[in-house]
Amino acid sequence: MKKAFLVAVAFVAFTAVHAQKIYATKSAQVKFFSSTKAEDIEATNSQAESKLSDKGQLMFSLLIKGFRFENELMQEHFNEKDYMNSDQYPKSEFKGAITNIATVNFAKNGSYPVVAEGNLTIRGVTQKVTAKGTLTVANGKVSTKSVFKIKAKDFGFTGKLITGTISEELEITVTAKYD
Template identity: 45%
Template sequence: MKKLIFILSCLAVFSLSSNAQKFITKTGHIKFYSDSPAEKIEANNRQVNAALDAATGDFVFKVLLKSFEFEKALMQEHFNENYIESDKFPIATFLGKVNNIKDVSVAKDGKYDVVVEGKLTIHGVTQQVTEKGSFEVKQGKIAVNAKFNILLSDYNVKIPGAVTNNISKSVEITVDLNLEKFASSVN
């Protein structure tokens, strides 16, 4: 019984691990780009929330879909109303881990290649994804960059026959974050 209490208290301590190694942003930038013969579609979201625990490698994103800004108002309306259905599915999330977080030292400036793995949820559909990116540590801040493609069909985003030439089946996602050390008044 004593052992049990000891282990449980260890777990409790572990789960309350300090925020010292946590990095966060609420002004991250995610761009998506669709290139098709008829039309190039680009949208930018500069209000992306993301947090990284540099000790454990836990890495999460929260993206408000209505915050994507398009060049044309009509594209934005179609994106929200017809494709991503942002009233039904207002946010996209990523819950995952940096696989090789041990290679990254937040104490030392430098550039690191990372592999991030986890669950990406868009349009109510969750897919397991593994993508490559880079972390650049500079004066205690981490610049995160990644570029990858996702298939709209993987997330049940349907493109009607009439506009198949206007929207690419695969869209390019560019992630650009500047994570800063999380300053909490509690811890």
């Protein structure tokens, strides 16, 4: 009897875990913008991978060398050791959850304000971040958008880089259209 009960509990737990819907894309877009007196720096990476479950788990991952700039020299400098050091730290990622996922109805068209909390890793430094955004459901398709700011020093950018080349705060825009 005890064995049958454990098998039943394991089956229910297994079914509950696998019953969630996962939305995924390999073409999410991450942009960053930095503005100083010297110059504005903007770059876009349109090859970010993202997964979102209808239970709220959220993940973004991208290769640093995937960022594209208008100015090729900026792109070259961006990947060097003094900036992103993309040879040593080739990836950046966010792992977290939408904290108010219960307010989203995946079966009904609409735009839902959401809040994501989790860990953002840049240059090997991980910081907890919170970002407001919008999750949109349209004819069964799901998309997300968020614009938030991070402090450059929180991710290891120091010295002349801050207020000289890059601003103290970087604006990050993340958009994803899930399959």
